[in-house]
Amino acid sequence: MEPLETELARARELDVGDLADAIESIGFECTRCGGCCTGYAPDEPGGAPADGANGSDGEGGDDGDDGEEGDDGEGGDDGDDGDVGEPAREPHTATVFPDEVRAVADAAEDAFGEAYDWRDVARPMPYGLVASEDGEPVGETFEWALATDDCGDCTFYEETDGSGACTVHDSRPLICRTYPFSVALGGTSQPMGEAVDGEGMVRAHECEGLGRDISRTDAEALAAALRERAVRELEEAIAVRDGYDPTAVDRADGDVVVFDSEGPKNADGAPIDGE
Numbered sequence: 001m002e003p004l005e006t007e008l009a010r011a012r013e014l015d016v017g018d019l020a021d022a023i024e025s026i027g028f029e030c031t032r033c034g035g036c037c038t039g040y041a042p043d044e045p046g047g048a049p050a051d052g053a054n055g056s057d058g059e060g061g062d063d064g065d066d067g068e069e070g071d072d073g074e075g076g077d078d079g080d081d082g083d084v085g086e087p088a089r090e091p092h093t094a095t096v097f098p099d100e101v102r103a104v105a106d107a108a109e110d111a112f113g114e115a116y117d118w119r120d121v122a123r124p125m126p127y128g129l130v131a132s133e134d135g136e137p138v139g140e141t142f143e144w145a146l147a148t149d150d151c152g153d154c155t156f157y158e159e160t161d162g163s164g165a166c167t168v169h170d171s172r173p174l175i176c177r178t179y180p181f182s183v184a185l186g187g188t189s190q191p192m193g194e195a196v197d198g199e200g201m202v203r204a205h206e207c208e209g210l211g212r213d214i215s216r217t218d219a220e221a222l223a224a225a226l227r228e229r230a231v232r233e234l235e236e237a238i239a240v241r242d243g244y245d246p247t248a249v250d251r252a253d254g255d256v257v258v259f260d261s262e263g264p265k266n267a268d269g270a271p272i273d274g275e
Contacts, residue, residue, distance in 0.1 A: 004241070007187045008234040011227065014183065014201065019223035020216065022199035023181065028222075029212035034164030036179050036207065039089040039152020091152035093145045095189060096122050097236055098262050100173040101144060101269065107171035108156065118269030120155070123147050124258045138255040140248075142240055144269075146173070174229040180207035181226055188233045202226070236261045248272050 002010075096104065105116040122144035129137040147155040156167045166172055175189070182190050182203045195203035197210060204210055214222075239261035248264035249257050256267040264272040 001186045004187045004234055004238050007185050008231065008238065011183070011185055011188070011230040011234055014227045014230065016220060016223045016227055018200060019183075019202055019226055020219040022202035023219045023222055023226075024214060024216065025199045026181075026197050026202065026204045027211045028180070028204070028207070028214050029209050031209045032164045033208055034157060034159055037092060037154045037157040037164055037166070039091045039148065089152045091126075091148045092154045092157075093126065094154070094173070094175050095125065095143050096146050096173045096175070097143070097232065098260050103171045104146075104156070104168050104173070107168040111167055119147070119267075121147055122269065124256050124267050129256065132255065136255065140257040140259065142259050143236070144258060144260065174225060174232060177225045178222065178229050180205045180210065181222065183226060183230045185230055185234075187237050188230050 101122045104121045108116040125141045125143050125145045128141040129139045132138045149155050158165055183201050196206055197204040240259050243263050251272050253266045258265045
């Protein structure tokens with residue numbers, strides 16, 4: 001695998017026109033099915049074992065004009081330690097970066113007229129955490145996942161008459177804007193499961209909207225977001241790597257430490273060193 005800095009340079013050189021050509025060739029139109037926004041049973045297509053044994057990336061959510069991808073958390077653990085607990089349904093799991101958490105919180109407050117704090121928007125990425133004797137998560141992990149409801153669905157997903165929608169659509173994270181696509185660069189995230197189609201640097205992952213016509217304008221907008229996401233993921237991965245502090249757990253308020261590009265944090269998003 002190439003150094004992250006090399007992959008970052010490649011990501012910055014990606015040509016939006018070439019990415020748009022690839023997206024047009026593959027084809028995509030969101031059907032608003034909600035499949036990328038919701039939890040799923042382990043035996044559903046693309047589902048992972050309920051005990052998280054494979055440490056796979058989860059799919060993320062979107063109502064999606066552009067779609068979304070799931071993620072393992074850039075710069076993070078591969079999840080070999082397993083997810084916490086053994087739920088009947090795997091929860092929707094999509095990486096959200098620190099500035100995106102704040103943007104989603106602001107959008108949710110505007111939409112619903114009430115304050116949203118960090119834990120209303122994001123939870124520690126489950127990969128790398130283990131369950132203690134009392135069933136609570138412990139350990140350290142990398143990056144954040146969008147919060148989910150009791151059914152494992154994205155907390156910002158709603159469905160009316162079978163049609164899905166994102167309640168913070170205009171402020172949804174990059175990972176949501178770009179599903180079901182990814183780019184073939186090391187250090188960037190891939191949705192759970194193998195790619196089902198591809199063209200050039202673009203990979204397409206399981207989604208019923210693939211193969212449908214897409215306008216050039218929409219393809220270019222999606223391509224620009226895809227390049228931006230690749231750059232951000234690699235920048236985040238480098239910052240997490242460089243800022244990793246194995247002693248942070250000794251200063252944490254609880255049993256979970258989350259490393260993101262801003263440094264080590266407690267599970268509620270508060271910086272461990274109080275800055």
